[in-house]
Amino acid sequence: MPSTKNVTRGGRRRVLLGLAGAAAATATTKTWGASSGPFTIKKASLLQRKPGITHEEFAKHWAEIHAPMAIGIPGIGRYTLTIIKQTSPRKNMPTYDGLQVDGIAEQWFRSQADYEAYLSSPQTKRLRDDGATFIGRQIDFLAEEKVIIAT
Numbered sequence: 001m002p003s004t005k006n007v008t009r010g011g012r013r014r015v016l017l018g019l020a021g022a023a024a025a026t027a028t029t030k031t032w033g034a035s036s037g038p039f040t041i042k043k044a045s046l047l048q049r050k051p052g053i054t055h056e057e058f059a060k061h062w063a064e065i066h067a068p069m070a071i072g073i074p075g076i077g078r079y080t081l082t083i084i085k086q087t088s089p090r091k092n093m094p095t096y097d098g099l100q101v102d103g104i105a106e107q108w109f110r111s112q113a114d115y116e117a118y119l120s121s122p123q124t125k126r127l128r129d130d131g132a133t134f135i136g137r138q139i140d141f142l143a144e145e146k147v148i149i150a151t
Helices: 009-025 055-070 112-120 121-129
Strands: 041-049 076-083 104-108 135-143
Touching: 009 112, 009 121, 041 112, 055 076, 055 104, 055 121, 076 112, 112 121
Parallel strands: none
Antiparallel strands: 041 104, 041 135, 076 104
């Protein structure tokens, strides 16, 4: 561990202010209501694996088989997978009893027409049919995204 014996209070403060200034110069800060870019619709889905499937099997199927099926589906502007590695409930709040989330899928659409094209596509039906093979529970949220900090 580095020693701070020879660092004065003023010197330490200048370093910290310099680091803060450098961080501010490299980040673009948005405020509430800032544009989320070209996307107007976001769908976020909490996913739980089917009973009898391990978390690792779920994640592997989702990333290697299921997700590539989304490529080329009409209307999707962006698609991300978030594979849960660990949970940490807050100690000062009640928890969701029995809630198990193995992953969070997020899809973005540029317009209502794009979202409707996605919903009516035969490729979307194939994606959902595959999802039924490894997803046990799912809840979808259509949401408005508010970008606070973008880099």
